[in-house]
Amino acid sequence: MARTTLEHITKVFTDDNANDIVAVDDVSIEIEDGEFLVLVGPSGCGKSTTLRMVAGLETITDGRIRLDDRVINDLPAQDRDIAMVFQSYALYPHMTVRGNMAFGLEESTDLPDEEIDALVTETAEMLGIEGMLDRTPDELSGGQQQRVALGRAIVRDPDVFLMDEPLSNLDAKLRSQMRMELQRLQEGLDTTTIYVTHDQTEAMTMGDRIAVLNDGKLQQVGTPLECYHRPANLFVAGFIGEPSMNMITGTIDGDAFVSDEFTYPISADLAAELEGVFDVTLGIRPEDLELSTEEPEDSRALSMIVDVVEPMGDENVVYLRFDSGDVGIDDDQLVLIATIDGISDIAGIDRVSVRIPEEALHVFSTETGNAIRNRRLEGDVERVV
Amino acid sequence: MSTDTHSSTDTDPTSSWIDRVSASDVGLYALLLGLVAFYLTPIQTGLVTSIKTSQALRETLPFLPPGAAGITFEKWQVAFEALSSGMINSMLFTIPSTILCAVFGSMAAYGLTLANWRGQVLVFATFIAGIFIPYQAVIIPLSEFWTVWVNLDGRLAFLWGLPLLAEKHATIIELIITHTAYGIPICTVLFRAQYQTMSWEMIEAARLDGASMWRVYRRIVLPLSIPMFAVVFIFQFTQIWNEFLFSLTLIRSVSDPAASVTLILSGLGEAMEGVDFPLRMAGAFVAALPTLIVYVLFADEFAEGVKV
Numbered sequence: 001m002a003r004t005t006l007e008h009i010t011k012v013f014t015d016d017n018a019n020d021i022v023a024v025d026d027v028s029i030e031i032e033d034g035e036f037l038v039l040v041g042p043s044g045c046g047k048s049t050t051l052r053m054v055a056g057l058e059t060i061t062d063g064r065i066r067l068d069d070r071v072i073n074d075l076p077a078q079d080r081d082i083a084m085v086f087q088s089y090a091l092y093p094h095m096t097v098r099g100n101m102a103f104g105l106e107e108s109t110d111l112p113d114e115e116i117d118a119l120v121t122e123t124a125e126m127l128g129i130e131g132m133l134d135r136t137p138d139e140l141s142g143g144q145q146q147r148v149a150l151g152r153a154i155v156r157d158p159d160v161f162l163m164d165e166p167l168s169n170l171d172a173k174l175r176s177q178m179r180m181e182l183q184r185l186q187e188g189l190d191t192t193t194i195y196v197t198h199d200q201t202e203a204m205t206m207g208d209r210i211a212v213l214n215d216g217k218l219q220q221v222g223t224p225l226e227c228y229h230r231p232a233n234l235f236v237a238g239f240i241g242e243p244s245m246n247m248i249t250g251t252i253d254g255d256a257f258v259s260d261e262f263t264y265p266i267s268a269d270l271a272a273e274l275e276g277v278f279d280v281t282l283g284i285r286p287e288d289l290e291l292s293t294e295e296p297e298d299s300r301a302l303s304m305i306v307d308v309v310e311p312m313g314d315e316n317v318v319y320l321r322f323d324s325g326d327v328g329i330d331d332d333q334l335v336l337i338a339t340i341d342g343i344s345d346i347a348g349i350d351r352v353s354v355r356i357p358e359e360a361l362h363v364f365s366t367e368t369g370n371a372i373r374n375r376r377l378e379g380d381v382e383r384v385v
Numbered sequence: 386m387s388t389d390t391h392s393s394t395d396t397d398p399t400s401s402w403i404d405r406v407s408a409s410d411v412g413l414y415a416l417l418l419g420l421v422a423f424y425l426t427p428i429q430t431g432l433v434t435s436i437k438t439s440q441a442l443r444e445t446l447p448f449l450p451p452g453a454a455g456i457t458f459e460k461w462q463v464a465f466e467a468l469s470s471g472m473i474n475s476m477l478f479t480i481p482s483t484i485l486c487a488v489f490g491s492m493a494a495y496g497l498t499l500a501n502w503r504g505q506v507l508v509f510a511t512f513i514a515g516i517f518i519p520y521q522a523v524i525i526p527l528s529e530f531w532t533v534w535v536n537l538d539g540r541l542a543f544l545w546g547l548p549l550l551a552e553k554h555a556t557i558i559e560l561i562i563t564h565t566a567y568g569i570p571i572c573t574v575l576f577r578a579q580y581q582t583m584s585w586e587m588i589e590a591a592r593l594d595g596a597s598m599w600r601v602y603r604r605i606v607l608p609l610s611i612p613m614f615a616v617v618f619i620f621q622f623t624q625i626w627n628e629f630l631f632s633l634t635l636i637r638s639v640s641d642p643a644a645s646v647t648l649i650l651s652g653l654g655e656a657m658e659g660v661d662f663p664l665r666m667a668g669a670f671v672a673a674l675p676t677l678i679v680y681v682l683f684a685d686e687f688a689e690g691v692k693v
Contacts, residue, residue: 057589077592084593090586094608103604108595156594 002067002159004031004054004192010062011049011216023049025216026063034190036183038207040197042239046216047196051162054194056080067159078108083153084162087169089145091137097124097148098133104156123155126185143174150182154189161186161193167202179206200240204228212236229377234369237283237362243317243337246289248282249366257282261322261334265299267358273373274363280372283362288375289338289354291318291346296353304336304354306346314342320354435460435666442663464667467653471646472675475626477557478645482564483621487614489565490572495602497573498580499588509577515570520630528634531559553643559635560645564625572617579613579690580606615686623676646672 011024024046031037039047052058054065056077064071072080083104092100101120105111111119124130127147137145146166153161166182167175183206186193197203203210204224212219212227212235220232224240231237237245250259255271257264257280264282266274274280296303304320320336336354340346363373430448437445441455497509531537538555545552583606591601632645639652653668654661680687 055589055593057592077589078595078597080593082593084590086586086590088584088586090584090590092587092591092605094605103591103596104594107591107600107604152590152594 002192003033004160004194005066006030006050006054006063007066008063009050009053009060009065011046011053011058012061022216024053027213027216027218028063029211029218029221031192031194033192036186036193036195036206036208038195038197038203038210039213040200040203040210040239041213041219043198045213047198047213048164050213051084051164051194051196054160055082055084055162081108081156081159082162083156083158083160084164085149085153085166087165089137089149089166089169091145091148091152093137096134096136097129097140097151100137100148101133101152101155104152108156119155120151123151126154127151142169142171143178146170146178150185154185157189157191159192161191163193163195165197166195168197168199182206200242204240210240212239214239230371230374231283231362232371234281234283234364234371237364237371241285243286243339245283245285245362246336248284248334248336250280250282251278252280259334262302264356270358270361270363270373277365277372279366281364281366282356283364284336284356284360285375286317286337286339288357288360289336290357291338291340291352291354293349293352296355298355300358301353301355304352306350306352307335309346312342315339316342316344316346318346320352431666431669435464435663435670437663439663460661460663460667461671464653464664464671468646468649468668468671470642471644471649472672474553474557474643475646476675477554478560478564479622479625482561482568482625483618485561485565486568486572486621487617489569490617491576491607491610491614492602493569493573494576494580495606498577499583499585499601499606500598512570512573515567516574520567524630524634527563527631531563531635535559551642553641556636556641556643560631560643563631563635564628567631568621568625572621575617575620576610576613579610583609612686612690612692614690615683616690619680619683619687622679626676 006027006029009024009027010022013021013023015021027046027050029037039050041047049058053060056072056075060073064073066072067080092103095103098117098120101123102116105116105119109116121130121133124133127150129144129147129151132140132144132148137148140148146169149166163182167178170178179202195202195206203212207224209221210224210227211221214235220227220236222230227236227240231240231245234247238247248259248261250257252258252266252271252274255266255268257266259282302322304322306318307321308319310317310319316339318338318340320338321333338354359376361373362371362375364371426448433450434442434447436456436458437451438455438457441451445451445455493512497505497512537559538552541555541558544550544554588601588605591605596604627647629647629651632648636643636645636648638644639648650668650672654664
């Protein structure tokens with residue numbers, strides 16, 4: 001178990017035409033001992049490369065990686081005491097489950113055979129695969145192979161676990177079950193874990209903290225709720241949360257926000273906060289939009305047309321558009337997404353009033369993408385957690 | 386169910402049989418039979434010739450069996466006696482060089498495929514080039530190299546007093562090294578083709594599990610390449626066993642104690658009074674036996690390896 005520190009990590013690849021491609025750009029993260037950190041971002045954002053640098057499978061162009069106080073930049077992968085779970089599981093096909101799990105202990109420790117065997121059996125019991133120890137990987141289902149891959153990492157009791165999209169080859173039901181099990185295991189083992197995923201749901205539900213990467217650059221590190229409620233910039237705001245946050249670009253004109261579609265009055269407090277900024281993007285979470293069938297009674301409510309309703313059971317996802325736009329698919333047309341209670345019957349209603357509460361509003365600078373103001377919550381986010 | 390089919394075929398066997406055979410089927414079977422005849426006739430001819438007496442040889446067509454009176458296994462016995470020392474010599478250099486080719490080829494392929502280092506492509510290019518160097522081009526430098534430069538015979542002179550060792554073993558060692566060097570490039574390419582399909586993540590997982598480069602090879606890559614070893618064994622064994630040019634240039638003489646089976650076979654049955662065909666045929670079959678045995682022994686693994 002160890003605290004893992006990434007200090008200004010940079011990775012530059014040189015492609016066949018001798019062009020430099022910056023895969024990871026000056027990323028610094030400190031991962032506490034026993035912490036579960038999720039690296040999340042779209043594909044190609046550098047999250048896997050970062051993980052592979054920690055593992056020692058990729059050289060580090062610039063920066064340092066430390067385990068506790070030792071710098072491990074130049075330590076070969078086999079000497080790092082790090083275990084990794086791969087997306088493809090990467091099991092050894094010619095060995096039994098027992099052989100797969102014992103391999104790491106045989107190679108990295110001097111433990112006698114009986115002790116290795118006892119450790120393997122114990123770990124297999126913990127994962128519920130003790131009945132399959134003498135089978136080979138091709139006789140196991142995907143979910144069972146996944147457990148063996150996990151077992152192979154756990155049995156070594158390493159300083160750090162690295163997981164590279166370990167659940168992405170499982171079906172949806174098994175994935176959510178393994179998500180829960182992984183969290184329980186990690187809590188029990190209390191081993192520092194870095195988990196890479198492109199799935200924001202996994203990031204939100206599993207991590208103690210989330211590190212959001214885009215284009216090789218670290219966007220934000222924070223608890224899941226911090227990233228959700230206080231996104232540092234437009235990218236995080238749009239990436240975290242499903243359905244995505246609604247974004248409306250426009251300008252600040254005195255005490256109002258003006259977009260192509262509507263004018264939205266802002267309070268004196270907010271106007272003071274936005275002093276000196278001109279081009280802004282408003283962000284509002286789908287669940288914060290308030291829909292009603294009554295005529296808009298205040299100026300913060302907009303009259304909109306219900307375009308599509310997706311009933312999810314627990315909630316309805318409602319796609320709203322303005323009158324003015326042509327009916328049809330038009331990318332330029334502003335569409336707001338709202339989620340409302342699943343039981344509320346919205347079928348047959350085609351015009352609603354949509355109120356945007358100012359306290360739920362995020363404001364970003366359109367130019368830099370950085371958050372100027374995040375939504376107000378009752379109390380601090382930490383206390384909400 | 387079976388009664389139904391029976392009754393229907395019983396009522397009109399000819400028409401249903403003919404109905405089922407189309408023109409393309411006839412063509413297919415004619416072609417297949419033709420190919421069978423094409424490939425088996427020489428073997429058949431060789432086999433029946435090898436057991437003919439001189440009189441039967443004169444009186445029967447080459448591919449027809451002799452009558453009961455014209456059968457003799459004497460030629461097989463003569464061929465076996467003539468070739469036995471050559472068989473032993475050939476085994477002595479074929480088996481070690483086959484194993485060495487496969488082992489070195491596999492290791493080289495591992496280093497060139499599953500490890501990352503600078504200059505890899507250049508080294509691999511020289512391996513590829515090695516496949517295409519014609520034997521004829523190296524015969525003279527090769528024999529110069531062994532006789533003038535290395536002179537193994539003289540350098541290892543202290544060994545020839547030991548039991549089971551003789552001067553001819555110097556030539557055998559030369560052949561082992563020459564065949565190994567010549568076999569490594571093609572073996573490397575064969576193994577590389579398999580290693581390229583191996584999962585990188587699996588190799589990386591083994592590295593992270595604490596295994597060194599060598600241990601990854603020994604415990605992961607080597608066990609997974611057993612089918613490819615069978616392919617390479619069969620291929621190289623046949624190549625080296627049947628090879629003639631190196632034997633001719635390095636051993637030089639049929640009467641040399643190190644003479645290989647192919648070298649002796651080349652002179653077998655040749656005499657002033659004419660060619661002894663039954664003896665030559667018997668000799669050819671005796672010389673081919675080991676390659677057949679190797680093929681039968683590794684057939685299952687071979688089939689699996691070819692799939693890769």
